[in-house]
Every structure is written in C-alpha cells, then in structure tokens.
Amino acid sequence: MKNLETRRTIRQYSDREVSDDLLRRLFALASRTQTMGNLQLYSVVVTRSAEQKAALAPAHFNQPMVTQAPVVLTICADYRRTTQWARCRKADPGYDNFLSYQNAATDALLFTQTLCCLMDEEGLGYCFLGTTVYQPQQIIDILQLPKLVMPVATLTVGWPAAVEGDLQSPPLTDRLSVESFVHQEAYHDYTPEDIDRYYTAKEQLPENQHFCELNHKETLAQVYTDIRYTRSDNEAMSQTLLDTLKRQGFL
Numbered sequence: 001m002k003n004l005e006t007r008r009t010i011r012q013y014s015d016r017e018v019s020d021d022l023l024r025r026l027f028a029l030a031s032r033t034q035t036m037g038n039l040q041l042y043s044v045v046v047t048r049s050a051e052q053k054a055a056l057a058p059a060h061f062n063q064p065m066v067t068q069a070p071v072v073l074t075i076c077a078d079y080r081r082t083t084q085w086a087r088c089r090k091a092d093p094g095y096d097n098f099l100s101y102q103n104a105a106t107d108a109l110l111f112t113q114t115l116c117c118l119m120d121e122e123g124l125g126y127c128f129l130g131t132t133v134y135q136p137q138q139i140i141d142i143l144q145l146p147k148l149v150m151p152v153a154t155l156t157v158g159w160p161a162a163v164e165g166d167l168q169s170p171p172l173t174d175r176l177s178v179e180s181f182v183h184q185e186a187y188h189d190y191t192p193e194d195i196d197r198y199y200t201a202k203e204q205l206p207e208n209q210h211f212c213e214l215n216h217k218e219t220l221a222q223v224y225t226d227i228r229y230t231r232s233d234n235e236a237m238s239q240t241l242l243d244t245l246k247r248q249g250f251l
Helices: 020-030 050-060 080-088 098-122 136-143 192-203 206-214 220-228 231-247
Strands: 042-047 071-078 125-129 149-158
Touching (some): 020 098, 042 050, 042 098, 050 071, 050 136, 071 080, 071 098, 098 125, 098 149, 136 149, 192 206, 206 220
Antiparallel strands (some): 071 149, 125 149
16 A cells, blocks of 8 residues: 555556456546546546557657556547537537647546556556657557547556565655745745755755766756756647647647
8 A cells, every 4th residue: 555655656567467447446436536517528548458559659758668567548638528429419519729628638637646546545556657748649640539639648557566576666756845836825936045945955865966977967957957858859849749739629
C-alpha cells in the first residue's frame, strides 16, 4: 500500500498480468472524479499488444517503459462522444473550439490523477509520460483518434519488478515548500529574496549539483533553460500542438 508521501515513479515492471477486470474497476472508480457538466470529457485507449506499443514508442522518444510495460494507457480529451450524442438527440453541438479543448483536457487530467492515486493504493507501478503532447499527431495516427479527440496523457502501467531481490524503491524526488506556491488572498510576485529562500535548498542537493556538473552548467536553472526545456524546442512543439489541435477540430 502506498500514499502520496512515499509515491514513486516506477519504470521497470514484472511479467505479472494487469487484468482487464482490475483496470475496469479502477476506471469505474476514477470516473467518479469531478467533471465539467457531468459530461466526462475523456476517453482511455488501452494498449497491450507488442506491435502497438512498438508503434507508440517513437512518439515518446523511445523511452523503454513504453515497450516493456504490460499496459500503456493513453488518456484523451474527448468532445467527440458528447458531440455525437448531441447530434443523435436533435441537439446542435458547438464544441469545435479551444475552450472545449481546455475543458476536455482538464477533465482528462483530473481523471488521470485520480486513476494514479487508485493505482498507488492497489500497489501498481506507473510512469506518467509528459511526452504525449510533444508529438501528438503520431499518437493520433497510431490510435486512429477522430476529430475532437486529443491525447493529453500517457501512463505506462504494471506491477513493479523486483530489483536485486526487492521491489523498486527509488529515492523520493525533492519538492518545493508549501510556502513557495501558496498565495494568501492574492498572488504575491516573487522577489529575488523569495527565489533564494525557496530554491537554495533544492539547488544545494548533491544530486542537483551533480546534475549541473554533468551538463557543464553553472546553475540548475541553466540545465532546464539551456538543455532540458529550451526556447527553440518549446516554440517548435507549441506550433506542432497548435497545428494538431486545428487538424483535430479544436481550432
């Protein structure tokens, strides 16, 4: 049994089956999460076949978890089902716009987080792949997603593999203090003194200092701006995302 204080990302999985019955039960429970207008603006594509996982892998930069996990879940913002329902019931839907995508993406991510918490309780391991929105058209083509359906999250799922005779227990990653992100009554912009107070401990962690050394950077922030999430990459992937949203009918 896990809780959020000890939650870890699991990237290596055993051969133990993740049954359809278990997934269906967790999906049903997760569907109780909050949703706009009680419309449940999401869909989940379950991928088990080796062929489909191999096809999806390049869209996730060939991270090994995609092909090694027993199950890959692609959670989609989905206004198509609601649109089809409206058309079949003499209603005129108007959901081919960016606001509708935003609402559906919020629904889908709320569902995803609830599902993650439920999998933690069940003892399942999973890894959230942020790469889903980087090259969405590949995922759309592979999973045959129609218009008004957009992938927003991917989870690789399985039972944690034993590593050196024990279940995986990777170290917990650091987190900023509550004071750093909670604002009372109104937003308080960050002064240089605030930044020092909130980030110095993170920057002084040995693993983060080693991270800077490996990447030949003076500060941890430079690792993020110059290597991990660069302006050029962000702009290029933003354009890809906008182009894909247009093809999927949300713009």
